Amino acid sequence: MNQVPIVDFSAFTRDDATEEERKRTAAEIIDAFKNVGFLYLSGHGVSDDLVNETFNWSSKLFALPYETKMLAPHPPDGAYHRGYSGVGKEKVVQIDPIKEKGAVTSRKVPDVKESYEIGNETDTKLLNIWLPEDALPGFRPFMTKFYVRMTLLARQLLLALGVGLSLPDQEFLLKAHTHERYQLRLLHYPPVPMKDLRQGEKERIAAHTDFGTLTFLFQDSVGGLEVASPTDPATFLPVTPIPGTIVINVGDMLQRWTNDTFRSTMHRVRAPPPAEGEGDTTMPRYSIPFFISPDDQTIVSCLPGCEGETGAKYEPVNSREWSDARLRATY
Numbered sequence: 127m128n129q130v131p132i133v134d135f136s137a138f139t140r141d142d143a144t145e146e147e148r149k150r151t152a153a154e155i156i157d158a159f160k161n162v163g164f165l166y167l168s169g170h171g172v173s174d175d176l177v178n179e180t181f182n183w184s185s186k187l188f189a190l191p192y193e194t195k196m197l198a199p200h201p202p203d204g205a206y207h208r209g210y211s212g213v214g215k216e217k218v219v220q221i222d223p224i225k226e227k228g229a230v231t232s233r234k235v236p237d238v239k240e241s242y243e244i245g246n247e248t249d250t251k252l253l254n255i256w257l258p259e260d261a262l263p264g265f266r267p268f269m270t271k272f273y274v275r276m277t278l279l280a281r282q283l284l285l286a287l288g289v290g291l292s293l294p295d296q297e298f299l300l301k302a303h304t305h306e307r308y309q310l311r312l313l314h315y316p317p318v319p320m321k322d323l324r325q326g327e328k329e330r331i332a333a334h335t336d337f338g339t340l341t342f343l344f345q346d347s348v349g350g351l352e353v354a355s356p357t358d359p360a361t362f363l364p365v366t367p368i369p370g371t372i373v374i375n376v377g378d379m380l381q382r383w384t385n386d387t388f389r390s391t392m393h394r395v396r397a398p399p400p401a402e403g404e405g406d407t408t409m410p411r412y413s414i415p416f417f418i419s420p421d422d423q424t425i426v427s428c429l430p431g432c433e434g435e436t437g438a439k440y441e442p443v444n445s446r447e448w449s450d451a452r453l454r455a456t457y
């Protein structure tokens with residue numbers, strides 16, 4: 127059974143949506159984030175054509191020769207998360223998001239993936255690292271357009287959270303994300319021997335939590351994404367691709383903001399489910415996460431209404447200092 131719920135977002139965003147419908151949809155999102163930390167969003171308004179086109183650009187990018195991709199190299203500083211990283215460059219490690227006392231697992235086995243990171247084109251501090259235009263003509267304007275489209279969806283989701291959490295200012299979270307210093311990530315997991323993935327000798331992406339506010343993830347039809355079970359965190363459940371949906375999950379920052387009311391759930395990418403006539407090697411897999419994080423220097427402290435019986439569990443933290451420390455640990 128698929129335990130990750132599907133939420134139809136059109137009942138929140140439709141022009142003629144009633145107050146009742148908006149509240150009900152927001153409540154469904156809150157429930158999913160409390161119980162699982164993941165949901166599938168349907169009715170999100172990002173057209174299939176646009177998503178398909180984005181995947182097409184992504185496969186064109188990764189099909190370029192390595193030397194060409196390296197014309198837009200990710201800087202050595204992990205906190206400058208822009209540009210291209212080749213297979214084996216990034217090693218996802220899990221850091222305790224709560225205690226911040228360093229790595230929980232000391233795993234430093236490289237993931238079998240390559241990635242390309244894109245930020246806000248209007249950001250004057252963290253500039254994007256693009257390929258020369260003639261290496262892949264049209265890529266930059268397209269990705270810039272897609273990025274902007276995703277910021278619109280992020281705004282609607284942040285507003286829905288304000289409604290669902292009954293925040294005194296429903297736009298509170300929206301207002302903490304005005305600079306839109308988000309991150310669009312193109313991921314390519316090249317083919318690997320099936321047995322390596324099945325036996326856990328290699329991973330496409332090791333178990334981790336995301337560290338921002340929310341992640342919006344588009345995945346192709348290959349499969350392999352797994353999420354820790356809400357009832358037994360040692361067991362991972364498949365997040366089977368559902369066409370037309372976006373997988374959305376809570377990041378560590380939002381878990382902390384909500385005083386652990388929401389769950390920032392561990393997830394990973396392993397072997398796709400066994401397929402008939404499968405060979406010795408997995409299919410390549412492409413996915414496109416879009417990460418949203420608060421504005422720099424946002425002080426993240428318990429949201430009103432999330433105190434519960436214990437009161438605020440955590441000291442306020444500065445969002446930028448916190449996430450830079452995590453990013454650096456990944457490189």
Ligand SMILES: O=C(O)CCC(=O)C(=O)O
Nearest residue numbers: 313336345351395413415
């Ligand atoms: O490729 C995927 O499906 C997941 C990617 C992911 O979890 C991440 O980039 O943080």
Ligand SMILES: [Fe+2]
Nearest residue numbers: 334335336393
């Ligand atoms: Fe992730």
